[in-house]
Amino acid sequence: xxxxKLPIQFTLxxxxxxxxxxxxxxxxxxxxxxxxxxxxxxxxxxxxVIAVSVDFIFQKEEKPLLKQTITCYFEISSExxxxxxxxxxxxxxxxxxxxxxxxxxxxxxxxxxxxxxxNTAFNKYLIGLINVDKMFNKDIHIxx
Numbered sequence: 001x002x003x004x005k006l007p008i009q010f011t012l013x014x015x016x017x018x019x020x021x022x023x024x025x026x027x028x029x030x031x032x033x034x035x036x037x038x039x040x041x042x043x044x045x046x047x048x049v050i051a052v053s054v055d056f057i058f059q060k061e062e063k064p065l066l067k068q069t070i071t072c073y074f075e076i077s078s079e080x081x082x083x084x085x086x087x088x089x090x091x092x093x094x095x096x097x098x099x100x101x102x103x104x105x106x107x108x109x110x111x112x113x114x115x116x117x118x119n120t121a122f123n124k125y126l127i128g129l130i131n132v133d134k135m136f137n138k139d140i141h142i143x144x
Contacts, residue, residue, distance in 0.1 A: 008084055008097055009077035013049065015108055019069040020116050026065040027121055034059050035128050039102050039135070043091045043142045048081040050074045050093065050142075052105040056113075058125055066122055070109040074101055093140040102132045 035058055042051040053071040057064055076085060085091050093101070110127050117123040 008080045010074045013075045014073040016071040021067045029060045031060040048076045052101045054105045072105040091142045095139050098140040099132050
C-alpha cells in the first residue's frame with residue numbers, strides 16, 4: 001500500500017522584482033513577438049523558504065523588447081519541510097508541488113508586469129499562456 005502524501009503547507013512571504021527592462025527601439029519594429037520563459041529554484045534551509053524565479057523575455061527578431069525576472073519566496077511549514085522536502089544533501093520538491101509554485105510565481109509576474117507597464121506603450125504586452133505541466137515532469141532537486 002502506497003503512503004498518501006498530505007498537502008504541503010506554505011505561505012508566500014516575499015516577492016522580489018529582480019529585473020525589469022524595456023527597449024523602446026524595438027516597439028516600432030513590425031515583427032512577431034516571441035516569448036521565452038525559464039524557471040529557477042532555490043532554498044534557504046534555516047528559514048525553510050523555497051525561492052522560485054521566473055524569467056520572461058519578449059523579443060522581436062531575436063532582440064529584446066522587454067525583460068522581467070520575478071522571484072517569489074514561499075515559507076514552508078516546519079513540519080512539512082523537515083518531513084516531506086528535506087533530504088540528507090538536497091531538498092526535493094515533488095513535481096506537482098513544484099509546478100504549483102511555478103504557476104503562482106507566473107501569476108505574480110503577470111501582475112508585476114501590468115503594474116510596471118501601466119500607462120506606457122508596453123502595457124499591451126501580456127505574458128502568454130504557459131503550460132507548466134509540460135515544462136516539469138520530474139521532481140525538482142535543489143542541492144543544499
